[in-house]
Amino acid sequence: xxxxxxxxxxxxxxxxxxxxxxxxxxxxxxxxxxxxxxxxxxxxxxxxxxxxxxxxxxxxxxxxxxxxxxxxxxxxxxxxxxxxxxxxxxxxxxxxxxxxxxxxxxxxxxxxxxxxxxxxxxxxxxxxxxxxxxxxxxxxxxxxxxxxxxxxxxxxxxxxxxxxxxxxxxxxxxxxxxxxxxxxxxxxxxxxxxxxxxxxxxxxxxxxxxxxxxxxxxxxxxxxxxxxxxxxxxxxxxxxxxxxxxxxxxxxxxxxxxx
Numbered sequence: 478x479x480x481x482x483x484x485x486x487x488x489x490x491x492x493x494x495x496x497x498x499x500x501x502x503x504x505x506x507x508x509x510x511x512x513x514x515x516x517x518x519x520x521x522x523x524x525x526x527x528x529x530x531x532x533x534x535x536x537x538x539x540x541x542x543x544x545x546x547x548x549x550x551x552x553x554x555x556x557x558x559x560x561x562x563x564x565x566x567x568x569x570x571x572x573x574x575x576x577x578x579x580x581x582x583x584x585x586x587x588x589x590x591x592x593x594x595x596x597x598x599x600x601x602x603x604x605x606x607x608x609x610x611x612x613x614x615x616x617x618x619x620x621x622x623x624x625x626x627x628x629x630x631x632x633x634x635x636x637x638x639x640x641x642x643x644x645x646x647x648x649x650x651x652x653x654x655x656x657x658x659x660x661x662x663x664x665x666x667x668x669x670x671x672x673x674x675x676x677x678x679x680x681x682x683x684x685x686x687x688x689x690x691x692x693x694x695x696x697x698x699x700x701x702x703x704x705x706x707x708x709x710x711x712x713x714x715x716x717x718x719x720x721x722x723x724x725x726x727x728x729x730x731x732x733x734x735x736x
Contacts, residue, residue: 500612502557504603508577509654509715511598513605515586518552518566519543522583525574526605527652528596528630528724529711530587533564536571539583554590557607564590585652588629592726598651600718601736616723618732620689630724632731634688634712645708647688649724649731653713657686657698660710688712689733691719 504513504526511526517535520543533554535545548568554561566584575582595613597606606614625631625646635644636659680697687693693716701710723732 500558500608501604501606504598504605506600506603506714506718509713511600511603511605511651511714512578512582513556513586515557515583516553516555517584517586518545518550518554520583521555523578523580524556524583525585525652526598527585527587527650528591528598529648529650530585530652531589531628532567532585533587533590534567534569534571534585536575536582536584537568538570538572539581540568554586556586556590557605559607561590588726591724592628594726596724596726598717598722598724599736600714600721610725610727613723613725616721616732616734618723618734620720620733622689622731622733624726624729624731630726630731632688634686634709636683636687636709637685639684643709647709648711649717649722650711651714651717651722653711654715655680655697655699655711655713656693656716657683657696658701658711658713659683659698660701686712686716688716689720 502513504511512523513526514521515524517524517533520535520539522539545568550566550568551563552566554564571582571584591607593609594607595610597616622632625633630649631646632649633644634647635642636657680699683696683698685692685694686696696716719736720733721736723734725732
């Protein structure tokens with residue numbers, strides 16, 4: 478989808494959401510994250526779909542252009558043919574997260590909005606479906622994983638650096654641009670750790686990651702800033718893209734199918 482087509486799709490969602498196929502929307506898998514057209518508090522544009530973010534966010538710059546000065550607000554969200562009223566929205570400076578994108582990113586659609594729904598993500602060609610459980614279509618899953626506690630998508634995984642191995646809950650994030658990010662307290666890295674943080678340019682290499690019965694070796698990995706969620710870390714879209722993924726939030730499970 479070209480930038481012009483994405484802008485047109487976003488405008489159509491804002492003006493006539495009934496035209497969209499209910500529950501589905503084309504997306505773009507770009508810069509290692511999933512981007513979808515949406516309208517949040519009346520502001521149509523491209524939004525990062527992030528199953529690992531607990532909150533839906535509006536870019537502070539875009540909010541200020543529309544006359545919003547508060548750090549939080551409530552508003553209407555139009556996404557994938559759904560019309561969601563009076564939803565909480567955090568207003569946050571997203572410059573560091575979105576500066577590398579060729580077109581402006583208006584915000585982030587988080588797990589708080591997705592919680593009542595079954596969310597299907599196909600990375601190539603990129604397509605997102607957001608439906609209530611009774612409306613979800615058949616999904617031929619090869620692997621079913623229980624989600625851990627908490628608001629965001631998560632599942633168990635294990636990592637090893639050749640000398641040590643650790644297993645635990647990891648956040649599953651369609652909005653994280655690295656295959657894997659580990660907490661600094663758990664990862665030993667050389668060089669400048671700041672360059673390995675989210676939105677940094679560097680990647681380290683982790684010896685192995687075991688997830689969903691698959692062993693990934695020499696995984697490009699980064700670090701998480703202090704306070705980020707996940708007992709071990711975050712598995713991002715570049716690794717999740719090995720499958721079609723169903724995030725069944727109401728039943729707290731993740732289903733994986735061949736791409």
